[in-house]
Amino acid sequence: MLASFVIVFREVIEAGLVVGVVLAATRGLAHRGAYVAGGVFAGFLGACLVAAFAGAIADLFEGSGQEALNAAVLLVAVVMLIWHNAWMASHGRELARSLKSVGEEVKAGHRSLMALAIVCAVAVLREGSEVVLFLYGVAAAGQTTASGILGGGLLGIAGGAVISALLYLGLIAIPLRHLFGVLTALITLLAAGLAAQAMRFLAQGGWLNDWVTPLWDTSSVLSEESLPGRIAHILVGYASQPSASELAAYLAVIAVMLVVRWFAGQERDGHRGGMRASA
Amino acid sequence: MASLSPAAFFRTALFTAACLAEFAVSPVSSAAAADVPTFEMTLKDHVFTPSEIEVPANQRFQIKLTNEDATPDEFDSHDLRVEKVVGGGQTGIIRIQPLVPGRYMFMGEYHAATARGVVTAK
Numbered sequence: 001m002l003a004s005f006v007i008v009f010r011e012v013i014e015a016g017l018v019v020g021v022v023l024a025a026t027r028g029l030a031h032r033g034a035y036v037a038g039g040v041f042a043g044f045l046g047a048c049l050v051a052a053f054a055g056a057i058a059d060l061f062e063g064s065g066q067e068a069l070n071a072a073v074l075l076v077a078v079v080m081l082i083w084h085n086a087w088m089a090s091h092g093r094e095l096a097r098s099l100k101s102v103g104e105e106v107k108a109g110h111r112s113l114m115a116l117a118i119v120c121a122v123a124v125l126r127e128g129s130e131v132v133l134f135l136y137g138v139a140a141a142g143q144t145t146a147s148g149i150l151g152g153g154l155l156g157i158a159g160g161a162v163i164s165a166l167l168y169l170g171l172i173a174i175p176l177r178h179l180f181g182v183l184t185a186l187i188t189l190l191a192a193g194l195a196a197q198a199m200r201f202l203a204q205g206g207w208l209n210d211w212v213t214p215l216w217d218t219s220s221v222l223s224e225e226s227l228p229g230r231i232a233h234i235l236v237g238y239a240s241q242p243s244a245s246e247l248a249a250y251l252a253v254i255a256v257m258l259v260v261r262w263f264a265g266q267e268r269d270g271h272r273g274g275m276r277a278s279a
Numbered sequence: 280m281a282s283l284s285p286a287a288f289f290r291t292a293l294f295t296a297a298c299l300a301e302f303a304v305s306p307v308s309s310a311a312a313a314d315v316p317t318f319e320m321t322l323k324d325h326v327f328t329p330s331e332i333e334v335p336a337n338q339r340f341q342i343k344l345t346n347e348d349a350t351p352d353e354f355d356s357h358d359l360r361v362e363k364v365v366g367g368g369q370t371g372i373i374r375i376q377p378l379v380p381g382r383y384m385f386m387g388e389y390h391a392a393t394a395r396g397v398v399t400a401k
Contacts, residue, residue, distance in 0.1 A: 003391060054351065055366045063372045066363060130353065133364060134389045137350030140367075204361055204374050209339070212376040214360070225357055241360060243376075 004152035005159070007134055010230065011127040012160025015043070017234045018123040020164040021190060022116045024171035025084070025183045029109050039117030043124025050129035051136060067205030073122040074198035078253060080115040081191035085184055085257055087112040089264035163231075184261075186235065192253040193237015196246035203245065211244035315374075316340045322365070323347040325390035336380040336400040342373040352394060356385035359398060 019040060026032035050057065050069070057065040091109070131153070138149045174182055202208040219240035222229045232238035237250055318332050320342050334340050344354055346365040354373050355362045365371035378400035387394025 007388060054364060055369055058364070058366065058369065058371060066371075130364065133351045133353075133366075137352070137367070137389055141350050200360060203376060204363070206374050219357075 001148040001152035004134070004138065004149040005156045008131050008153040008156025009159045010156075011131045012157050013163050013230070014234050015120075015123040015127040016160045016164030017167055017231065018190070019120050020167040020171070021183070021186055021235070022120050023168050024179075025088075025187060026113060026116060027172060027179075029113055031110075032113055035113040035117040036120055039120030040124050042117075043121035044128055046121065046125035047128030047132050050125060051132035054129070054133060061205065064205035064207075067201045070126060071198045071201040071205065073126055074194045074201065077119045077122045078191045078195045078198070080119045081187050081194075082253070082257060082260055083115050084112050084119075085187055085191075086260045086264045087115075088180065088184060089261040167235075188254055188257045189236040190234075191257065192250040193233065193235075193239075195249040195253045196237050196239060196242065199243070199245040199249045203243070208245055211248065214241035214243055215247060217241045317343050317372075319343045319345070320396075321345045321347055322352060322387060322394060325352070325387060325393045327387070327394055327396040330396035331399065332396075333399045333401055334375075334378070337377045339377055340375055342375065343370060344373060345370045350389070352387040352389045354385060355388040356383060356398075358383035359385055362388075 019036065022039075023032070023036055026036065054066075057069055059065060061068050091112075135150065135153050138146055138153075171179070171183070171186075199208060203212040217240060219225075222232065222238065222240065224230060224233050224238070224240050229238065229240070239246060242250070316335065316338070318334065318340065320332070321328050322344060325348060332342075342354070344363075344365050346352060346367055346369055349367040351364055351366045353362060353364045354371070359375050359378070361373055361375060363371055363373050375398075378398070380400050383398040383400065385396050385398060
């Protein structure tokens with residue numbers, strides 16, 4: 001029961017923390033609950049599908065289908081997070097000023113929500129499929145301890161939900177004037193960490209053969225196996241043994257975020273200037 | 280990039296993703312796989328056989344894991360920096376990057392009480 005609690009808890013916090021960040025980032029946007037819930041539900045359905053077709057997926061790309069899928073969904077999440085931050089850079093200030101906006105803003109808000117719903121969906125899909133496979137294995141084996149293991153699994157889900165809720169509550173307790181900055185930084189590092197993870201899967205799948213050995217090892221300081229290490233891994237992309245390709249991807253995403261935000265900010269200011277001139 | 284709207288950025292990103300996907304369907308692994316040492320391993324009754332393997336250090340290698348159990352398990356190793364689910368009755372290739380000499384623990388995450396092993400790089 002303890003073992004199953006540990007496994008399920010571990011996977012659920014990975015997805016749950018991402019959902020917590022997304023919920024905090026979308027506070028004040030209309031219909032965000034429906035988008036996030038829809039994303040989580042789609043991710044859950046996807047997880048079941050991935051689990052059901054795990055064999056067929058594994059056989060793709062000369063046996064590296066699983067790695068391809070993992071890398072692809074991670075990179076999709078990275079793109080969505082970058083897009084969200086770009087949107088925030090051009091609309092965040094208006095949003096902060098009046099949490100209810102109209103017309104184009106609302107439409108753009110829906111697109112940003114859709115991007116974040118996809119982020120939730122792929123997080124749940126990735127981690128959820130492992131939980132589904134594990135619990136399926138337990139159920140299929142028909143062990144006498146199955147009920148205990150399933151109980152542990154349910155406790156794991158509850159525990160993961162509690163940690164995620166704590167993160168969400170902690171984030172929304174941040175004063176509004178700081179919240180956007182904190183969330184932007186958090187989403188940037190979250191995306192950078194996901195990109196680094198994608199590099200690991202590309203290496204494991206055999207597509208990346210250089211820059212793959214660890215540069216250093218800080219596991220004696222903060223182990224990724226520990227709960228704080230794991231949370232740091234998910235939220236800010238902490239890796240105790242990063243390779244050069246992971247580090248490069250991490251830094252590249254931070255650089256892209258900064259450039260995109262700068263351009264989006266420029267565009268907003270230019271747009272405003274134009275409006276003022278014509279008025 | 281002069282006027283980069285989120286939508287334009289999104290198109291660029293999609294294009295990049297498409298390029299990456301294109302890159303993904305032509306793995307360079309096929310050529311590399313031939314000269315990479317492969318270690319066969321089976322998982323039966325949630326126990327790895329052999330549970331200890333010795334591999335050359337500073338050289339890429341792969342483990343060909345056959346899961347003879349009916350249920351899936353995940354070959355998981357923080358030390359080796361890999362995780363891979365292998366379904367019941369299926370075979371999976373786990374590619375491992377060059378290792379510095381040392382002992383590296385691994386486990387079948389779904390049955391970690393019994394499914395454990397060590398890779399020794401020399």
